[in-house]
Amino acid sequence: MELLTNIKGLNGEIAIPGDKSISHRAIMFGAIANGETIVTNFLLGDDCLSTIQCFRKLGVHIKQQDEKVIIAGKGFSGLKEPAEVLDVGNSGTTIRLLIGILSGLPFHSILIGDQSIGKRPMTRVTKPLRTFGAAIQGRQNGEYTPLSIKGGNLSGIEYTLQVASAQVKSSLLFAGLQANGTTAIIEPVKTRDHTERMIKQFGGDIEINDQTVRLNGGQALTGTTVQVPGDISSAAFFLVAGAIMPNSEIKLTNVGLNPTRTGIIEVMKAMGANLTIMNEEKDASEPRGDLLIKTSTLKGVTIAGDIIPRLIDEIPIIALLATQADGVTIIKDAEELKVKETNRIDTVVKELTKLGAVIEATADGMIIQGNTKLTGGDVSSHGDHRIGMMLAIAAMLCTRNVTLEKKEAIDVSYPTFFDHLQSLI
Numbered sequence: 001m002e003l004l005t006n007i008k009g010l011n012g013e014i015a016i017p018g019d020k021s022i023s024h025r026a027i028m029f030g031a032i033a034n035g036e037t038i039v040t041n042f043l044l045g046d047d048c049l050s051t052i053q054c055f056r057k058l059g060v061h062i063k064q065q066d067e068k069v070i071i072a073g074k075g076f077s078g079l080k081e082p083a084e085v086l087d088v089g090n091s092g093t094t095i096r097l098l099i100g101i102l103s104g105l106p107f108h109s110i111l112i113g114d115q116s117i118g119k120r121p122m123t124r125v126t127k128p129l130r131t132f133g134a135a136i137q138g139r140q141n142g143e144y145t146p147l148s149i150k151g152g153n154l155s156g157i158e159y160t161l162q163v164a165s166a167q168v169k170s171s172l173l174f175a176g177l178q179a180n181g182t183t184a185i186i187e188p189v190k191t192r193d194h195t196e197r198m199i200k201q202f203g204g205d206i207e208i209n210d211q212t213v214r215l216n217g218g219q220a221l222t223g224t225t226v227q228v229p230g231d232i233s234s235a236a237f238f239l240v241a242g243a244i245m246p247n248s249e250i251k252l253t254n255v256g257l258n259p260t261r262t263g264i265i266e267v268m269k270a271m272g273a274n275l276t277i278m279n280e281e282k283d284a285s286e287p288r289g290d291l292l293i294k295t296s297t298l299k300g301v302t303i304a305g306d307i308i309p310r311l312i313d314e315i316p317i318i319a320l321l322a323t324q325a326d327g328v329t330i331i332k333d334a335e336e337l338k339v340k341e342t343n344r345i346d347t348v349v350k351e352l353t354k355l356g357a358v359i360e361a362t363a364d365g366m367i368i369q370g371n372t373k374l375t376g377g378d379v380s381s382h383g384d385h386r387i388g389m390m391l392a393i394a395a396m397l398c399t400r401n402v403t404l405e406k407k408e409a410i411d412v413s414y415p416t417f418f419d420h421l422q423s424l425i
């Protein structure tokens, strides 16, 4: 598609669509709890729709009407052996969390996904889940899909995460809920805590002590109402757009502000962004508020260490932000970018370079020169939603034509992205 270029300002207000991580988990907890769960502001992205389809194949009755989803939960024991293969599409969250759920269930299931999923590492979950007692097979000893799982009879374990990953932590917590005894997960670096919050919201008991999360198996959860806040990872594209475009002022409403996700706000403020948080609701099960962003004068920073998991999905758009700041920006400790929908170090560097950015890949991140003029060219999302959206924002600063290949990838997390962008012009 031809992207919009040469834009002179963005103004208006956007209600950011539901959070992807929370939408997935709302379906999963709704399915394993007893009784009805009602989810509002559910994200209608392809990834979350894949989660719904998988749980339907596991025998769960799920009614979806636009952003409202009603799940008839019957507990873990209400899940039935699927007669068909479970297809997670492009969704890493769906597959890794589902493996944890299926590990506790006494039946056989097969999990597949798209080409990108076929390259993403699964040993990070399959190895500790085997220690719980699950039988899991797959290519390269359980590293890659297709995976086959025969679960049941789990015993709780104590496990220190080898990578900072909320998907691994959550997968093991789902297994722990079904295991005999106690499960303890130790996180060297804190990652998003939506699973822990939702266990409490569904009436479960979970102890969080510094960086150790502990729960007992055999707990019964109860269905509830989940009001999904807007996704800060989606808001990030418009935060950056508002900051780097001239004559801009954008209000983003109902954005999730869970502290394990707000690294982008801290980095933008450190870079000098004219960003204000308004109408904060701190006491909700998931904190939320509105964000106001205005055209900003920015400076380069170093982004490294414990903040990385708190902004991991925002790094492609932060790279674009850095091209418009004064000075150099260095991103370190972000090797995990290599195992996302694409190798996001390579795809960011390759595609932004085509548009005129000066950016260099390093072993664990990138080095971005600031104050660069973006020109134009033919770019591709490589099938990665976050790369596609970042390029669409970059194009608005370009002086020549920009075409985007594989724009449909954006439907994974933000199907209304282009409508929202257009509404600001």
Ligand SMILES: O=C(O)C1=C[C@@H](OP(=O)(O)O)[C@@H](O)[C@H](O)C1
Binding pocket: 020, 021, 022, 093, 164, 165, 166, 167, 168, 170, 192, 312, 313, 336
């Ligand atoms: O738990 C989650 O919902 C997610 C965790 C992160 O992945 P990792 O756990 O692999 O870091 C993130 O990149 C992904 O988009 C969603």
Ligand SMILES: C=C(OP(=O)(O)O)C(=O)O
Binding pocket: 020, 047, 090, 091, 092, 093, 094, 313, 340, 341, 386, 413
């Ligand atoms: C990495 C992402 O998602 P997932 O791991 O669920 O595919 C993402 O949304 O950026």
